[in-house]
Amino acid sequence: MEKSLLYLERRKTGEAVEAELWDDISDEHIQLWQDDWLPLVEEAKQTLERAGVPREKWPQDLHWKWDKKTIWSRGLLSLRRFTITCEEKLQGLMLVNLTKMTGRVAEQKGKDLAYIEFVSTAPWNRPDMTKEPTFRGVGSVMVRVAIELSREESFHGRIGLHSLPQATRFYREICGMTELGPDGSYHGLAYFEMTESQALKFCS
Amino acid sequence: MYLWCIYYIFERKFMAEKRTMTLNLTETEMNVLEDLAAKKDLNKTVVIRQALRLYQMVDQRIREGKKVFIEDSMTKDKSELVLI
Numbered sequence: 001m002e003k004s005l006l007y008l009e010r011r012k013t014g015e016a017v018e019a020e021l022w023d024d025i026s027d028e029h030i031q032l033w034q035d036d037w038l039p040l041v042e043e044a045k046q047t048l049e050r051a052g053v054p055r056e057k058w059p060q061d062l063h064w065k066w067d068k069k070t071i072w073s074r075g076l077l078s079l080r081r082f083t084i085t086c087e088e089k090l091q092g093l094m095l096v097n098l099t100k101m102t103g104r105v106a107e108q109k110g111k112d113l114a115y116i117e118f119v120s121t122a123p124w125n126r127p128d129m130t131k132e133p134t135f136r137g138v139g140s141v142m143v144r145v146a147i148e149l150s151r152e153e154s155f156h157g158r159i160g161l162h163s164l165p166q167a168t169r170f171y172r173e174i175c176g177m178t179e180l181g182p183d184g185s186y187h188g189l190a191y192f193e194m195t196e197s198q199a200l201k202f203c204s
Numbered sequence: 205m206y207l208w209c210i211y212y213i214f215e216r217k218f219m220a221e222k223r224t225m226t227l228n229l230t231e232t233e234m235n236v237l238e239d240l241a242a243k244k245d246l247n248k249t250v251v252i253r254q255a256l257r258l259y260q261m262v263d264q265r266i267r268e269g270k271k272v273f274i275e276d277s278m279t280k281d282k283s284e285l286v287l288i
Contacts, residue, residue: 077257
């Protein structure tokens, strides 16, 4: 498994902190997810439960089982896994599928793209799960990773994803992706796509 | 500062080391490969790689006991894809 250097911004001080991007999700990462991340997710679920928030309004990624997703996807050539760690803690996880979707935006219709199946930021980085999130930038780095993977695969930076409701603003406004509206064939989630030129702009 | 920090990183490549093989195709097969490469804006190696990924994924799903369907987007008619 390869790792490379990147930086995340500590929200409290604005300082850049050295972090690692891993091009897989290892057993050690899964252990970190189970030990540190999952208990906070369970806590968040209980808080939502106590507050009487209907389950359909809970952040849907609270249900994602990264251990199962990782084990299932290992050995499948279409699926690529990525992990970000910083200060020896897990900060983000992502699963990208290289064959699931082709482009829907007119200028790239039918062309291959890297489809982000799942991407999650650790609970301690999320304003919806903690009062003082630790790092900023995990989501943006993961989008950048998917773009680079797409380029490596000769897909020219084209990426696609279905967004959970709480993340649509991020993909539309921060990433500059094209929103194609709710997808009836995919739980009604909004589908977003990034074109080659949008990828260039995002990375410049 | 922040943007520079996150965009500074990606020097390294995600692709694993590759091995080379010779692929013998009939003229018809080569025509299909070239046609797909042109349509998809990919080179022939990437088309073969994508085909292998898809074939493996479909095979895996069927091994798991799942069924793979192709749906007509207009009529919603479904036909099952069967690998023998």
